[in-house]
Amino acid sequence: MAVFSNVAIPNRILVPLIVACALFMENLDSTVLATSLPAIATELGVNPIDLKLAMTSYLLSLAVFIPVSGWVADRFGARLVFRTAIAVFALGSALAGFSATMPEMIGARVIQGVGGAMMVPVGRLVILRTVPKSELVGSLAWLTVPALIGPVLGPPLGGFITTYFSWRWIFWINLPIAALGLVLATLFIPDLKGEERTPFDRLGFVLSGFGLAALVSGATALGLEALPHEVAFVLLAAGVVSLAGYILHFRRVEHPILDLRLFAIPTFRAAILGGSLFRIGIGAAPFLLPLMLQLGFGLSAFQSGLLTFASALGALFMKMAAKPILQRFGFRATMIANALIAAAFMTAPALFTAATPSAVMLGALLVGGFFRSLQFTAVNALGYADIDSARMSRATSLASVAQQISLSLGVSFAALALEAILGHRAGTTLQASDFPPTFMMIGLISASSVFLFARLAPNAGGEVSGHAPAGPDPLAEARERG
Structure with missing residues (x-):
């Protein structure tokens, strides 16, 4: 229990809010970058599609180093690793702002990825080990509310900075946020270590x-x-x-280092595999939307950012509704229906044209962000519903790797689709008509996740959602069956 100005804040709220500083910084960085891609491409003298390297190099670095995060946190303590990760991420941000060539940008993003690989998974591990499962959905909501402010502020802030100042400041604004995160982590993050020392x-x-x-x-x-x-x-x-x-x-x-035996747990398997399919579409959207609005419709970076922030705003509104929805309907029913709804809204930009009123685009992105965020909250909570404390670090490492791989694949699939369309019509520059087929493709990929969610038991994750009594340990049952 921490006290600020004579107001006591429970640790189940305080710790997620501190970890959210890291998520805020990471999400702000990625959404600001997506809005500024055309301007960065112009200054660096590269094709905007080729700048996917700046996005995927960061995700690639995450995928490579996240598997180490659980072992390092167990060995050296969550607080030390969390603080070091924030400092490394801030260093990469500063270097990205000074980049003058594409290789320099990619190198700086790789350094950011090394920091992010430790920062977010270790922060999530602290929450999972300090919060009872019955309060997990609520704590994850507290964790993501401040973090979602990053995507809300990112597009308009990135567009404003890029249009009226310089895109380099989109990286440098991470530095004061990192400083605040370091102070709060030093004061309040518990120095958790693994119960046993395991070899690397x-x-x-x-x-x-x-x-x-x-x-x-x-x-x-x-x-x-x-x-x-x-x-x-x-x-x-x-x-x-x-x-x-x-x-x-x-x-x-x-x-x-990656314990694939965890896939024997039905809830974990559905959350990782189904969640990965769903995230492929989500990973593509921040790459596609700014390109369509700026290169296809001729909007400025600032105008584009004012539109694309709506999806994150919708996600922010949803967070307080996640727990009662899951309590009422349970994980299985919620995730099946919501995956189809969210995927439908994911394809909505395929219907946008330069003549579409801004209010219509804002409304579609706002509602789509609501359902997308509900799916994320459900997937994240379900994945740890049947994981005990001893296996939590391995579960967070494996889940984080799958998440980053799916996001990077989303960017790659979207870029591949655009390049194929350009090649088919023998074009050299992107047009508004190039984007609708790509949005339809990513929506279908995300919708296919329902086949994995449909295999869940009706009461899956009941201890976390509160929808049904908790059942026996699925991993123990799997072992008994041999």
Whole structure:
């Protein structure tokens, strides 16, 4: 219990709010960058589609280093790792602001990714280990409310800075936020460590890290003029082989860096696999919307930002409604229906034209953001519903890797679709007509997640949602069945 000005704040609220400083910084950074992509591309002298490297290099770095986060937090303590991660992220932000070439930008984003790989998963781990499962949905809502302010402020702030100042300041605004996060983490984040010391899985880290890096790099390189398609396919093949090697390796070690045995838990499996499909569409949207509004409709970065912030505002409104909705309908029914609704709104920009009233676009993005955020809250809470404290660090690492891979694939799929459309019509510049098929594609990918959610038991995650009594340990049952 912490006290500010004689007002006591419970730890179940305070700790998520502090961790949310990190999420705020990360979300603000990514949404500001998406709005400013056309302006950055012009100054660096590159194709706007090629700037997906600036987005995916960050996600790639996250995917490679997130598996280490759980082990490092257990070994050295969550507070030390969390503070170090914030400092590294701030360093990458400062370097990104000074970037003058594409390689410099990519390098700075990789450094940011190293910080983000430790910052967000470790912060989430602190919450999961300090909050009872019956209060998990409410605590995750407190965690994401301040973090969602980043996406709300990001598009209009990024557009304003880019239009009237310089895009470089979109990275430098992270520095005071990082300073505040460091102070609060030092004062209030508990120094949690693992209950037992486990050896570091070096071979597993190499196999999984190289496999994930090659897979994401190959998907990103497809269609880029700088690399021939043969190189992209070689990377993809190398990634698949390396990850297959990791699957063989993890069966032979007691403490693998990514514990794939967690997929034996039905709730965790549905949350990770179904959530990944849903996030592919979400990962594509911040990349597509600013490009369509600015390059397709001719809006300025500021005007584009004022429109795209609506989806994050809708997400902010939803957070207080998540718990009663899940209590009333349960995870399975909510996630099936909501995935279809959210996916339908994800395709709504396919109907936008330059003549569409701004109020109509704002309304569609606002409502879509509401349902999208409900799905995120449900997926995140369900994934940890049947995970005990001893396995929590491994679960957060694996879930975070899957999340970042799906987001990076979303950007890559969207860019590939745009490049294919350009090639089909032998064009060199993007037009408004290039975007509707791409929005339809990502909506269908996200909607396909319902097939995984439909396999859940009606009372899945009941202890967390409050919809039904908790059942037996699914992992224990799986072990008994052999």
